[in-house]
Amino acid sequence: MGFYDKKRTFLLYQGLLLLFAMLLVFYAADFPSIPVVELVLLGCTLLIAASGLIYGSLASLALSLVVLFLFGTLLIWQEFVSATNEMSLWEIVLWMVVFPAAALISGTFSKWMAGVLAENRELKEKFQSLVTIDEVTKFDNQNRFQLHLEEEFKRTQRTNSPFSLLLIKVKYLDKFEQLYGVKEKNHLLRSLSSILWDKLRITDRKFRIADDTFAVILTHTEEENTADVIRKVEGMLKHHQLSNQKRDITVTLAFGVAHYQAELLDFTEMIQHAQSDLEHYVQ
Template identity: 45%
Template sequence: MQGFYNNTKPFFIIQSIFLLFIVALTLYANGFTTIPWITLTLFASVLIISWVSMLGGLLLGLGISLSAMFLLGSVLIWNVFFSSVTILSVKEIVIWMIAIGASALISGLLHRWSVTIVNEHKEMVSKFDELVTIDEATGFDNKKRFHLELEEEFKRSIRTNTPFTLLLIQFKYFKEYEKLYGPEEKKHLIKSLSDVLWKQTRISDRKFRVEDDMFATILFNTGEENVQFVLDKIEELLKYHKLANGKKEVTLTLSFGAASFKREMNDYSELIENAKQELEAYMQ
């Protein structure tokens, strides 16, 4: 449903369908009797102007409506001087002139209203995304929160000299796994990983999903001498994964990267860079 409000196209489609419905209803009420060619032409012109205004906006609609009025006036002047047949009465001319202008004005305002709604929705979604910091699939914090938390912990460790370690975990061939087993098995895999991390790390340790296939944990009060034990335990539990249907067990390829806080580091980004280097060099 969110995608419906992210662009103006659905609004214009609905407006066009509504307009055609009004036309069909009018013709039905008229009994589908024979309509004079001039009336039919003007009626079609009004519809076209309305449709163009819905798609292109008020200024474009008004420009075309003025052109239509000029063309209609030219036809009427030609008819006065070169034809003895009156195609429209004065009353009909006034009505059609008003209809042409009103169709452009009303449809153009509808276009502006639709664009305003879509833009307001996009702004609200953007603000909402900034406030939401939880990954729905795992319950972990997201990438934005990861950088905030890591920077805060880095500054705290500089003040207090308290050790902590950043642990990165990445599934190799994650997209291939989804293509092979499907989106439901992908969700099951993510759920299995999150369960392992919740159980094998402390409640105080912060957990994050920083990419679709990459996860991070900040291990508080943990130096590099204690990281390997945590890493080995997590790797042991994640290496073999049973599919959701319970009929098959697969071997997963994972990479791990760990980087512990050191006072000589300039900022928290060095921690991330060091952990990623280990991640790339990791051999399972």
């Protein structure tokens, strides 16, 4: 869909396709000779149409008025100065109609295309909002994270049972990708997700909320128990083997923790506390 999000790129390809079709027509007609004046007028028409497609009706109409003025000036010059007029009255009227018509048609098409592209972007955004599974790790993504966290927060308010929020960030992941490529980055993320699946409870809800960050909702978990979870995960992934099994590397993780407290107003405060803890984490 990204191609159709760019109006000018899309219209450029359409214009090139139109020119290619015109060349085919000329080729099929064995390239008939066309007077220079008509070639210039045809070029002006295409220029008006291109401006309408790219910049809209107002720009193309303004350009068509300029072309009409120049066309009228040329006719006057031919009539009174050069005394040669190669165009009939019918042809003159035809070109005077063609210029504004090209502006109106191309401007209308541009407006219609802008609406189509806006609708396409809206549908793309809606589609992305419906996608809840991260393709690499198979964890729920950011869209589901806040829904589940809010649900757990409200449940804890009713039952007063403890829970904690754990954020895990793979530090320097962008540099890792530059060194080893996307395939190895995905292998690293899958390794981490596999450890989280194996070492945490089924009831602990797991999410990938950013390219380098995971979140875990630790249900029924007291504050003192989160340190054991962090130590377990960090120890398992401290040494990571590349997918080609040719090299072991050291992975640096950062952790942020927030615990439910009755004085918190809503779940977003837990996210803020965990992110602050994540930023100040020291191994």
